[in-house]
Amino acid sequence: MLAIIGGTGIYDLPGMVIDERIVGTTPFGDPSGAVTRGHLHGQPLLFLARHGSGHRLLPHEVNYRANIFALKRAGATRVLGFSAVGSLAEPLAPGDFAMPDQYIDWTKGGRERTFFGRGVAAHVSTARPVSKAMVDWVAGVAAAQGITLHRNVTYACVEGPRLGTRAESLFMQRNGCHLVGMTNVPEVFLAREAQMAYATVGIVTDYDCWMEDPSRHVSVAGIFELYGQSLEKARSLLDALLAAPLPPEEPEIRTALQFALLTPEDALTAAQHEWLSVLRT
Numbered sequence: 001m002l003a004i005i006g007g008t009g010i011y012d013l014p015g016m017v018i019d020e021r022i023v024g025t026t027p028f029g030d031p032s033g034a035v036t037r038g039h040l041h042g043q044p045l046l047f048l049a050r051h052g053s054g055h056r057l058l059p060h061e062v063n064y065r066a067n068i069f070a071l072k073r074a075g076a077t078r079v080l081g082f083s084a085v086g087s088l089a090e091p092l093a094p095g096d097f098a099m100p101d102q103y104i105d106w107t108k109g110g111r112e113r114t115f116f117g118r119g120v121a122a123h124v125s126t127a128r129p130v131s132k133a134m135v136d137w138v139a140g141v142a143a144a145q146g147i148t149l150h151r152n153v154t155y156a157c158v159e160g161p162r163l164g165t166r167a168e169s170l171f172m173q174r175n176g177c178h179l180v181g182m183t184n185v186p187e188v189f190l191a192r193e194a195q196m197a198y199a200t201v202g203i204v205t206d207y208d209c210w211m212e213d214p215s216r217h218v219s220v221a222g223i224f225e226l227y228g229q230s231l232e233k234a235r236s237l238l239d240a241l242l243a244a245p246l247p248p249e250e251p252e253i254r255t256a257l258q259f260a261l262l263t264p265e266d267a268l269t270a271a272q273h274e275w276l277s278v279l280r281t
Contacts, residue, residue, distance in 0.1 A: 001044050001045070001046060001074075001075045001076050001077060001078070002043065002044075002045055002046070002076070002077075002078045002079075002080065002246060003035075003045075003046040003047070003048065003071040003074075003076035003078065003079045003080070003196075004045065004046070004047045004048075004079075004080055004081075004082070004238070005048055005049075005050050005067070005071075005079060005080070005081040005082070005187070006047065006048070006049045006050060006082055007050050007051070007081065007082045007083040007084055007183060007203075008051065008055065008083075008084045008227070009084075009227060009228075009231045010049070010082050010231065010234070010235075011049045011051075011053055011054070011055070012036075012047070012049070013036075013040055013045070013047050013238070014235070015040055015041075015239075016036070016038050016039070016040045016045065016047065017038045017039050017040070018036055018037070018038040019037050019038045019039070020036075020037040020038070021034040021035070021036055021037075022034060022035040022036075022037060022070070022074055024070075025066070026065075026066045026069045026070055026073070026275075027069070027271065027274075027275045028063065028065035028066045028069055028112070028115070028275075029063050029065070029066045030063060030066055031048065031063060031066040031067045031069075031070040032048060032049060032050055032051060032052040032057055032062055032063065032066075032067055033048065033049055033052045033053050034048075035047070035048050035070050035071060035074045036048070037074060037075075040239075040242050041239065041242040041243050042242075043242040043243075043246075045242070046071055046074050046075065046076050048067055048070070048071060050062055050067065050081070050083075050183060050187075058160065058161045059159070059160045059161060059182035059183045060107075060110060060111060060159055060160060060161065060182075062183065063112075064111065064112070064186050064187050064190055065112050065114075065115060065186075065190055067187070068187065068190040068191055068193075068194050068196070069115070069194070069275070069278065069279075071196075072194045072195075072196060072278055072279060072281070073278050076196060077195075077196055077197065077249065077254070078131070078134060078196060078197045078198075078246065078247075078249075079191050079196050079197070079198045079199075080134065080138070080199055080200070080201065080241075081183075081184065081187065081198070081199070081200035081201070082200065082201050082203065082234055082238075083181050083183055083184060083200050083201070083202050083203065084181065084202075084203050084205050084227065085098065085155065085179045085180065085181040085202035085203065085204055085205065086169075086179065086180045086181070086204070086205060086206050086207065086208035087178070087179060087204045087206065087207050087208065088156075088169065088172055088173040088177050088178055088179060088180060088207075088208055088210060089153075089173070089178045090207070091150070092150050092153070092178060092179065092204055093148075093204065094204050094205060094206055094207065094226050095148075095204065095226055095229070095230055095233075096148045096149070096150060096204045097142065097147060097148065097149040097150070097201050097202065097203060097204065097233075097234070097237070098149065098150040098151070098153050098178070098179055098201075098202040098204060099130075099135050099138060099139065099149060099150070099151050099153070099199060099200065099201060099202065100130065100153050100154060100155035100178075100179055100184070100200065100202060101128070101129075101130045101132070101135065101151065101152055101153070101154075102129070102130070102153075102154040102155070103129055103154065103155050103156075103157060103184060103185055103188055103189075104154060104155070104156045104157070104172075104175070104176075104177060105157055105185045105186075106156055106157060106158050106159075106172070107157055107158065107159045107185055108159045110159070111185075111186055112186070113185075113186040113189065113190075114186070114189070114190070114193060115190065115193050115194070115275070115279060116193070119263070119267075119268075119269070119272065120261070120263050120268065120272050120276070121261070121262040121263045122193075122257065122260045122261045122262060122263070123260055123262070124189075124192055124193050124256050124257065124260045125192075125256070125260075126188075126189050126192055129188050129189060129192055129198070130188065130198060130199050130200075131197035131198055131199050131247075131250060131253060132250070133197065133247035133248055133249075133250055134197050134198070134199035134247055135151055135199050136247065137241070137244070137246070137247040138199065138201060138237075138241060139151055140244075141237065141240050141241050141244055142237055144240070145236065145237060145240050147233060147236075147237055149201075150178075153178035153179055154176055154177050154178050154179070155177070155178070155179040155180070155181055155184055155200075155202065156172045156175075156177040156179065156180045156181075157180075157181060157182065157183070157184055157185035158180060158181075158182055159182070160182035161182070163208075163209070164180065164208065164209065165209070166209045166210060169208045169209045169210040170210050173210050179202050179204075180208055181202065184200055188200070192253065192256055193256070193257070193279060194278075194279045195253060195254050195255065195256045195257055195279060195280065195281075196253070197247075197249065197250060197253050197254075201234065201237070203227065203230045203231070203234055204230075205226060205227050205230070206226075257279060257280055261276075
């Protein structure tokens, strides 16, 4: 089943027929809110607002582990996120969409990055952290809709909540990054640990602050002036995606834990077996 994680400005899916609101905690704490189960345009669907209803949570306050676990427990095998991003490359213009295929983690270490630890040891490969099939699917539909969507780009995830300095922006740009955001890490890596295909649609809001012209630097007012128009385009893209067949599953993603666990099965507690069984589904 497909799950949508809505970023800034996407707190519900208009037109979604809701069958159930799944409320409750997880072994990793409380998710950002209820997981909504229903269908849209005939497609079974799960939805979760990353920042909670009414945008209550800053990026570093989001319980990414609980969010991913709650979606997997509800039946998700694919996750498509939507996120506001800044551009570190001039061709990626404000108003465009971009789908990263690589990530660099420049957060500060305060986020829980993995389901593993505390008696359960595992190492999951994230050499290719994003589902190519998902990106191909979205890119094909976007092209048919006449929507500009860039791919083969790298997303730098920073801690926030402050907007960055110009030195930081230039540093990331010079180190091969094309986008900067605050939310996709550790979300993308947790999805792989949960054996779920993951991709995100980055909605470009600004040029961050690397340009020489200060008038083109990121500002909160500037972000939201353009962002409202971009959200309508994002909703149109999602409608078209849900009318198209889902992409094929990728065996390497759906079996990511097959050889990753180092702790012997008989050394696991009943509680550890229980939450691991959800990730392995």
